[in-house]
Amino acid sequence: MPPTSPVRRTLAALVASAALLGAAAVPAGAAPHAASAARAGYGDPARLAHQKAVTVQVLKGVFERGDSKVVDRFVRPDYIQHNPLAPDGAETLKNLGAAVHQQFPDAEYRVQRVISEGDLVLVHSNVVMVPGTRGTAVFDIFRFQGGKIAEHWDTGQNVPDTTANGNDMFSTVSWPRTSQPGPGFLTAYNKKLVVTAFDQLIVKKDLSALDRYWAPGYEQHNPTIANGVSGARAGLGAYFKAAPQLKVEPKRVIAEGDLVAVHSHYIPAPGERGQAIVDLFRVQGGKIVEHWDVIQDVPATSANDNTMF
Numbered sequence: 001m002p003p004t005s006p007v008r009r010t011l012a013a014l015v016a017s018a019a020l021l022g023a024a025a026v027p028a029g030a031a032p033h034a035a036s037a038a039r040a041g042y043g044d045p046a047r048l049a050h051q052k053a054v055t056v057q058v059l060k061g062v063f064e065r066g067d068s069k070v071v072d073r074f075v076r077p078d079y080i081q082h083n084p085l086a087p088d089g090a091e092t093l094k095n096l097g098a099a100v101h102q103q104f105p106d107a108e109y110r111v112q113r114v115i116s117e118g119d120l121v122l123v124h125s126n127v128v129m130v131p132g133t134r135g136t137a138v139f140d141i142f143r144f145q146g147g148k149i150a151e152h153w154d155t156g157q158n159v160p161d162t163t164a165n166g167n168d169m170f171s172t173v174s175w176p177r178t179s180q181p182g183p184g185f186l187t188a189y190n191k192k193l194v195v196t197a198f199d200q201l202i203v204k205k206d207l208s209a210l211d212r213y214w215a216p217g218y219e220q221h222n223p224t225i226a227n228g229v230s231g232a233r234a235g236l237g238a239y240f241k242a243a244p245q246l247k248v249e250p251k252r253v254i255a256e257g258d259l260v261a262v263h264s265h266y267i268p269a270p271g272e273r274g275q276a277i278v279d280l281f282r283v284q285g286g287k288i289v290e291h292w293d294v295i296q297d298v299p300a301t302s303a304n305d306n307t308m309f
Contacts, residue, residue, distance in 0.1 A: 045184065048116040048256075051144050055121045056111055058149060059140065063109045063127070066101025068094040080151040082309070084302035104129040112170045113179040113280075115256035117187065119144045122254045122261045124280060124292065126159070126170055134159035137169045139278035139294045141254065141263060153263065153308065155276045155296040163223035165231065173219040174282055174289040182257030190283040191255035197288060198262050198279070203248050205240045207233055215287040222293050243268040251309045258283050265298075265309050273298040276308040 054074050061070035075090045086092055100107060110126040121142045128135035136156050143151035159169055172179055197213035200206045210229045220227050225235035240246065249265045260281050267274035275295050282290035298308055 050147075051116045051119075051121045051142075052114045054144075055123055055140075055142050055149070056114060059109045059111065059123060059125070062093060062097035063100055063107055066097045066099075068097065071097070075149045076145065079149065080306060081304050082151070082153040082306050084299050084304070084308060087303045088306070100129075106131050110135075113172075113181070113259065115181050115254060115259050115261065117191075117254050117256055120252065120254045122278075122280075124170070124294075127156070134161070137294045139261070139263075139280070141252070141261075141278070153276075155263075155278050155294045155308075157294045157296060160223045163221075164225055165220045165223075165227040167219060167221050167227070169221050169223060169292065169294075171221075172282075172290065174217075174284060181259045184257055186257055186283075187255050190258055191253060191260050193283060193286065194255070194260035194262065194281050194288065195250075195253060197281075198250065201236070202264075202279075203250070205236075205246070207237060207240075213288055215284070215289045218288065219290040221291060245269045249309075263309075273300065 058070055058074050061067035071090050071094045075093060077090050079088060079090045079093060081088045081092070086096065108126075108128045108131075110128060112124045112126060114121065114123050116122070121144070123138075123140045123142075125138045125140065126135050127138050137159055138154060138156045141153040142149050145151075157169075163169075167173055171177075193213065197209055200209035201213070210233055214229050214232065216229050218227065218229050218232060220231055222235075225231050245268070247267045247270075249267070250262050251265060252263045254261045254263075260283065262279045262281075264277050264279070265274055266277050275297055277293060277295045280292045281288050296308075302308075
């Protein structure tokens with residue numbers, strides 16, 4: 001939804017120098033290996049659970065402990081990177097972890113919610129490099145191949161001092177107040193609803209979609225927009241008016257239970273680089289009841305040739 005300007009800069013210098021640094025060797029944790037799950041004969045729910053467990057272990061292992069072994073165990077050597085600050089390859093990830101841990105030994109990757117569908121995992125986190133600071137709101141998306149992480153996209157945004165709605169960028173406000181995704185049998189229905197609603201409201205800029213697909217008490221976590229359908233109508237209306245040539249290109253959708261994420265390229269006007277945005281929606285009773293997002297400007301240059309999408 002409407003972009004704001006702050007972007008993640010904390011790790012830029014570290015990523016730029018990561019290739020020059022060695023990786024720390026901290027023992028990996030005890031998340032199950034894909035082959036073990038396969039041998040046990042578990043079905044798709046077990047595979048999705050495994051992907052989520054591995055993803056969290058890799059994120060926390062790399063950024064909290066500088067763990068190189070967790071990368072060797074769970075990340076493919078030909079790892080494809082879409083973060084514009086980082087080159088491809090598992091070795092870069094290991095070196096980055098070592099650099100971060102050396103400079104920020106108390107860094108925390110505070111995972112808020114995790115969903116998985118197919119070969120994709122989405123993680124919503126508050127990354128705090130220095131204790132006592134608000135840190136960064138981050139969405140990471142990982143693609144698995146052969147039980148290991150093969151590809152990564154992300155968006156990051158600095159957490160502001162205050163918000164227009166009184167909600168932080170991470171909590172669950174709608175009932176029930178849980179960060180866990182709802183029942184899996186709702187995934188297909190909720191995904192179809194959000195895809196349709198997103199297309200009508202954001203891609204086609206039809207504000208009347210708010211009346212059809214959004215609950216009146218809609219809870220907003222974008223720090224610049226007020227709560228409720230009225231807040232969304234005012235915020236989006238102003239945004240569409242300010243960017244009449246806005247083009248939004250959805251790239252991938254990940255859903256589990258009542259949570260549906262849309263990863264998109266927002267282009268305010270032709271020729272602009274635009275923003276990489278992940279919108280995460282919660283659906284209850286056939287209506288969208290809550291929304292989180294993270295917004296990052298697409299930079300002019302990148303350390304890899306893959307784009308942010």
